[in-house]
Amino acid sequence: MIRFDRVTLTYPDAPGPVLREVDLTIAEGELCLVVGRTGSGKSTLLRCINGLVPHFTGGTLSGRVIVDGRDTREHRPRDLADVVGFVGQEPLAGFVTDTVEDELAYGMESLGVAPPTMRRRVEEALDLLGLSDVRDRPLLSLSAGQQQRVAIGSVLTSSPRVLVLDEPTSALDPGAAEDVLAALTRLVHDLGVTVVLAEHRLERVVQYADRVVHVPAPGAEVVSGAPADVLQTTPVAPPVVELGRLAGWSPLPLSVRDARRAASPLRERLAPLRPAATRASGGSEVVRLRNVSASYDGVPALRRIDLSIARGEVVAVMGRNGAGKSTLLGVLSGLRPTESGTVDVAGDVTHGRPPRDVVRRVGLVPSEPVDVLWAQRVDAECRDADRDASAEPGTTRRLLDRLAPGVDDATHPRDLSEGQRLALALSVILASSPAVVALDEPTRGLDYPAKRELVDVLRELALKQHAVVLATHDVELAAELADRIVVLADGEVVADGPARDIAVSSPLFAPQVAKILAPQPWLTVRDVAAALAG
């Protein structure tokens, strides 16, 4: 269905090609997962399939990309619109109309589909993706998961034979991600659609994949094959695969179910062992919320929350999209006013205080990291951040090198990959060394090695008696990093306790290792490796 024939692609002004001599065949009806480190060229590979590269982005392409018999050299993206449906990283950025139904119909209108067919397909897409309740709602009022499903539906209605998705679940909570993936697998199984998707959160998708394509680095050789073979050696691998590598299971299990069946010997070995005790934080209280209520755009988002956080503690705030996580961080950092209750962060309220004073007490990395980046070059950004924070020159750059090594000084921050941008934003915020570090959805677009770095950096901060609060959907990150998990639902705290207890007891928030080794209380591959070694 899709064939790359010795494809080499070079962007103008780039030192070398992004893709070099790529030969790749993806058969009809396959679900193909493209993996690789941040910035390795996955997105470029995906955009080659519908001709956005090079028709839209520029660049020189040699070799041929053939999709359903059409050569992308002779067909522009719009000529391939009936064959390839493309869903970009930001669903909101691709919306043309303003309500759900119109958006679903837009592509078909451009293709000139007959009105009765259009009507039928819109209804089918609404059902298939579970959107019929919101059919005439404005797109801006939808949750992130709904928006992502509308974006998928909007290309699906043109009934393309190939669906290309760039990180479709990265902004979604575990439940919404499962809905989206269930919809995708249904397309593959029932309609024979060929799906190509890039994703960093492999633990969510790898069990559905028929083929894994590994793009190691720009210009490096692309490896394609069966998931279990390719993932033997890749640096990006989900916890289930890492545990399999650690235990030496063969064939490598890809799903929790397969791993559980292979895991009984490992469970026996681990039975007498206990995970290393989480350190007691024991620091003094640095955040105290009492009875706090707040609203978001006139809708109540927090209802009488009580929360206290100690120095040196890492707290993960979890819950579905729209549960009030971001509002909580906004209240902590003084961006949002409260309607009632008291907020005390490192000795004072935060809302309405001078920003220079607030940033020493609490630093927030927003969910759109690019919002805190304004300079035209990375080095200028780092210098500005040092000055804003009155930190020693070079502080920000050192932090950045730790999080994302090798970012070029002259790059524009908006040209960085998603992960590098987050790293830069985090470095900028950490430069003023705030007592409380808050991160909104930090692992969007981060690969596993970058996530490990993030975990190390945040752990180190906690050891230095900073409190770390992160709002996240990423259960693996929470398991790896958090001492405590707070679960929000509908603006209320529904669970608050040690990470181990909450993560093991909840099926939705349990990391893969916990599911594999249940009922034993192991959360991460690191825990297991340390126990086996020690």
Add this chain to the structure above:
Amino acid sequence: MTTVPRQPRLLHPAAWWGWATAVAVAASRTTNPLVLLLLVTATAFVVASRRPPSPWSRAYVVFLRVGLVAIAIRVVLFALLGTGGGTHVLVTLPSIALPGWMAGVRLGGPVSLDGVLAAGYDGMRLAVILLCVGAANTLTSPRRLLKSLPSAVQEAGVAVTVALSFAPQAVASVARLRGARRLRGRRDRGLRSLRGLAVPVLEGALERSVDLAAAMDARGFGRRAATSRHTRVVVALCVIGGATAVAASSYALVDTSAPAVLGVPLLGVGAMLVAVGLVAGARRGGRTRYRPDPWRWPEWLVVMSGLASVVVLAFGTPTQLFPSTSPPRLPAMPLPALLAVALAVLPAFVAPPLPAATGRRTSTASLRPDPAMATR
């Protein structure tokens, strides 16, 4: 009036615009304050009974304010710069002598009742025309009108839709970025902070437009059946030429002193040209429309009631439409004008009732209690 059971639905946007334009034309043919006030009441009544709860539905109040400001400006400017004279002098403002080369312009001096009345009537006429635009905006969102554009100009319509979404997005990103300034310990108030915001906001907007362009390209925007260059040029000439003719003729229709040939005849020629262009354009098409708004008898009735109102007003009582202001006389209320107003208010009854489904949450603005909706 007997009520026929009708399916609740939204009226075709073009019907509302047709009605509103007709009422505006009617208003432009008179300066009789009684008639104008009645026309305002008519539009307000129609708006109150048939507006959907959308973010646009506050437009009428906004236009009402703009109209009042227009009247005030007209009267104040007249008082300051008017030509003097008149039978009943109200006050005499201190006058300022101007240099000789500005002869003919007067600053201050006597203000007469005649002049103030004339200015006020004129301002009222302008305000009512503005209110008609406001009523159309309230009764149907501009986006819905763009959606029902003929297929020949559909792509231009999409471009306008995209442009319309720029302003709210820019406002949202300014708010977000001001928050972000605080996160970096900078002030978020004052002129200097605004300057710092401009570049990121524009960068964000540019990035979004590039993303959107890619998404639209990938979804087939601009793809159509191959047509010859020749047809394209002819279609474009017809549409642009016709639209210009319609614009010119509508000016002549509003300005009673223009030569008659520029009025209705030119309007007809322009409309014909546009129609030919659109039909020819639709034939090359390649686009289809999803759930187009139907055009049935209520649409005809709404447009017809507007047109009938113009005809009755313009030809029924030509003399009493411009009440004398010098010397000032009490304006009379001609009977045909009453009939015209009654015709203008008909859409409140003949338009189908609003569907309940659109009462669902469309924005936070519409969540607030809305007296006009509550009293219905």
